[in-house]
Amino acid sequence: MQDWPGLIEAYRSWLPVSDTTPVVTLKEGATPLIPVNSIAERIGRGVKVYVKYDGLNPTGSFKDRGMTMAISKAKEANCEGVICASTGNTSAAAAAYARRAGMRAFVLIPDGYVAQGKLAQALVYGSEVLAIRGNFDRALDIVQEMALKYPVTLVNSVNPYRLQGQKTAAFEIVDALGEAPEWLCIPMGNAGNITAYWMGFQEYKQAGKCQLLPQMMGFQASGSAPLVFNKTVNNPNTIATAIRIGNPVNKEKAIAAKSSSNGAFLDVSDEKIIEAYKLLGREEGIFCEPASAASVAGLLKRASEVPSGATVVCVLTGNGLKDPDCAINNNDATFHADLNPDLTTVARVMGF
């Protein structure tokens, strides 16, 4: 078996890098495409379902795909540091890649608002955290201004290189299946990922790497569904924190992807998201972030509309280990406490 060199080397000719771009990589990408038969059986009619488990990227989310590009280009531009306003997956990926490149990593957050647990990764990766009085929007304003006036690169969602890296997930799916799937189910927060996948599928089709283009099915949590209901949500609210975004940066591009692909946007309730989350854990052995499960929840909600015999890929954007509390509070395990330490008791409890 050949060693995977990371996604920039693997897909170099498809990406805006040159021979002089310093490639900053943790060997991200090449994440598994796993068949999930318990989901397929619930749909029936010969439908095949896979999950693209992007939580197995180096920092535990799909953000690594974009960050290997963003940081390599920042390094190429001789930037001294990168900056972002984020409490979650973006700050983790930014810190890991920036520090690996020998650059400083600044993370702005609203003071007193963010639990340390959310920041565990940014901390261990040696970032410099600045907690400002004010809300998240103010933090976003400041990082944008900082990037304009000082030699730091902004790596929030507006960074154009991130989508370039993220599109490689679509390449990998086609490379694995030998064709694009009929449906691509994906959670939407800032809607960068659906935009990037659509870009990837289109480029591959244009190059003759696949004949089909998937219908892009984007899903949001009901309490945070600006794209579904076509209006900004001022106080987005959902257990799926990674997609709790009321005013997506990539709104127009996502709507274009939906229209050109004959896709659809749909909301799913937190209850259904958690149902899908538990189902993936309990029946498939796959542990994802709650936000990731929105793709499977959405597929199950739209089950009757999947063409018979179609191949469907659901994108699982993040690793469940990022949110252990959610697992502890939402699972179908049984727990028998205070048992006598003898064979008879144990056998009885086990049903033998």
Added chain:
Amino acid sequence: MQDWPGLIEAYRSWLPVSDTTPVVTLKEGATPLIPVNSIAERIGRGVKVYVKYDGLNPTGSFKDRGMTMAISKAKEANCEGVICASTGNTSAAAAAYARRAGMRAFVLIPDGYVAQGKLAQALVYGSEVLAIRGNFDRALDIVQEMALKYPVTLVNSVNPYRLQGQKTAAFEIVDALGEAPEWLCIPMGNAGNITAYWMGFQEYKQAGKCQLLPQMMGFQASGSAPLVFNKTVNNPNTIATAIRIGNPVNKEKAIAAKSSSNGAFLDVSDEKIIEAYKLLGREEGIFCEPASAASVAGLLKRASEVPSGATVVCVLTGNGLKDPDCAINNNDATFHADLNPDLTTVARVMGF
């Protein structure tokens, strides 16, 4: 790029499976081999250092390599369930693969001893947890007796198929480097992994896949070092919980691996383990379990003995996300709280 089929399919001819073995897989294996230049620079003399980041397996540790084998063989034997006594990586992997195979997963633990957080994965994978009055040794006794008398398969370290799966990590290293490394640095708990790696390197050499055999360098935490000091430790104590084992199951095999490979066993203090842990995060963007960092801490302690120009591989056995508290309590990040939300303040704190 070709799709990775999971380690059983990838290395089928090297493993005790037949065409009728039902392969239970989450596409484990093919984990990245990442150059860590900050470690290499500390050693100098042209030494090359890589980490084998096995924390990117599907449940976040190297245990998945063994579990895909153990569960596939249990399924082949028509077992109804699997059982283990474990509070950590083993129970997570056992539960994920067993449930994926449609089997029950029983996890025995000492009552009142285990924090729920440690069990988050076993819970989300839908295991059946039995907490008995008594200690961990009693739990181990009971699972062994249960496996003898009832149709459940024991998947603790004594299960022979686990080492078979684990040896594939050695194959992957040789496949990636084109040769075996001169040194293989690895943390030791039950010492199954060092045994499995040695088995893998030997088999590959015998088949002509490599010319070298590495020196096997096994590392334990000073407070839990039965193999280093050659005596059972009754109350092992270390921050590296995944290798906190006082009486290793694979003691004899590990000693044989050390002797035949002209290797060594050494202990490293918790302080040095945490130093290596922080170094990997801060300078390489790699987040591992504390136990994993013992391999790097050991290498740095023995730095002067590495042959000039040698290639060294350090095994990182688990994902740092499994122990977020350790990251929050041990990191070199800077944290600036309560800042005025204006550009001047932020720029000043950043040093511009």
